[in-house]
Amino acid sequence: MDKKIIITIDGWSSCGKSTLAKQLARELGYVYIDSGAMYRAITLYFLRNHVDWTKHKAVEDALKHIDLEFQSNHKNGQSEMYLNEENVEYVIRDLVVAEKVSDVAAIREVREFAVRQQQAMGRKKGIVMDGRDIGTVVFPQAELKIFMTADNAIRVERRFRELYEKNPNITIEEVKSNLEMRDYIDSHRAISPLRQAEDALVLDNSKLTIKEQLDIALGWAKERLEHAGNNHKK
Numbered sequence: 561m562d563k564k565i566i567i568t569i570d571g572w573s574s575c576g577k578s579t580l581a582k583q584l585a586r587e588l589g590y591v592y593i594d595s596g597a598m599y600r601a602i603t604l605y606f607l608r609n610h611v612d613w614t615k616h617k618a619v620e621d622a623l624k625h626i627d628l629e630f631q632s633n634h635k636n637g638q639s640e641m642y643l644n645e646e647n648v649e650y651v652i653r654d655l656v657v658a659e660k661v662s663d664v665a666a667i668r669e670v671r672e673f674a675v676r677q678q679q680a681m682g683r684k685k686g687i688v689m690d691g692r693d694i695g696t697v698v699f700p701q702a703e704l705k706i707f708m709t710a711d712n713a714i715r716v717e718r719r720f721r722e723l724y725e726k727n728p729n730i731t732i733e734e735v736k737s738n739l740e741m742r743d744y745i746d747s748h749r750a751i752s753p754l755r756q757a758e759d760a761l762v763l764d765n766s767k768l769t770i771k772e773q774l775d776i777a778l779g780w781a782k783e784r785l786e787h788a789g790n791n792h793k794k
C-alpha cells in the first residue's frame with residue numbers, strides 16, 4: 561500500500577494557502593483541512609451567543625456546546641465547515657467574523673480545543689492542512705512543511721476581489737486594515753504565534769501563477785514521498 565505523508569501549509573492571511581492546499585490534496589488524493597475555518601466557526605458561535613471571550617469560564621462553557629465537522633459538498637467535491645450541524649462555510653468568511661477571529665484564535669482553551677481535533681484528523685496521514693501553526697505545533701513531525709508568503713499589496717488586492725463579490729460595499733482600506741491587524745495579532749500572540757518552522761520550505765507566490773505554485777509544491781511532495789520510502793506514482 562502507498563505510504564502517505566502529512567503536508568502543512570502555513571503563512572500570512574490571504575497568501576493563497578487554501579487554493580494551493582486544495583489543489584495539492586486533489587492531485588495526491590489527500591484530505592484537505594482548512595484549520596482557519598475551525599477558528600472562524602468558533603468565533604461565529606461566540607458572536608451569535610454573546611460569549612464574553614475575555615472570561616475563561618465563559619469560553620470553557622461555550623466550547624462544550626460546539627461541534628465542528630467538515631463535510632464534503634457532493635456538488636463540487638469541496639469540504640465545508642459545519643457548526644453544530646449547520647453549514648457555515650459561507651457566513652464564516654464574512655468581515656464581521658474576520659474582524660474578531662484573531663482575538664478568539666489567541667485564546668489558549670480555543671487553541672487546545674481546535675488543535676486536538678486537527679491532530680486526530682491527521683492520524684492516518686494523507687492530509688494537507690493549512691493555517692498558522694500547523695507545521696510548528698499541530699504536526700511538527702510533518703514530512704513536508706510549506707511556508708507561504710506574498711507581497712502585501714498583492715494579498716490585499718486578492719482578498720478585496722474575493723470579498724467584493726459577496727459585498728460590493730466593501731472598501732480596499734477596510735480589507736487592508738483587517739489584513740494588517742490579523743497579521744499582527746497572529747504573529748505576536750503568546751500561544752502558537754505564526755512563524756516559519758525551521759524545516760519549512762518557503763513559497764513566495766507574488767509572481768507565480770496558480771499552476772506554477774502547484775507544480776513547485778507537487779515537486780516537493782513527490783520528493784518527500786520518495787524519501788518516505790514510497791513508490792507513489794502520478
Ligand code: DC
Binds near residue numbers: 600662665691692693
Ligand atoms: O486562514 P484564515 O484566514 O481563514 O484564518 C482565520 C484566522 O484564524 C486567522 O486570523 C488566524 C487564525 N488561525 C490560527 O490562529 N491558527 C490556524 N491554524 C489557522 C487560523
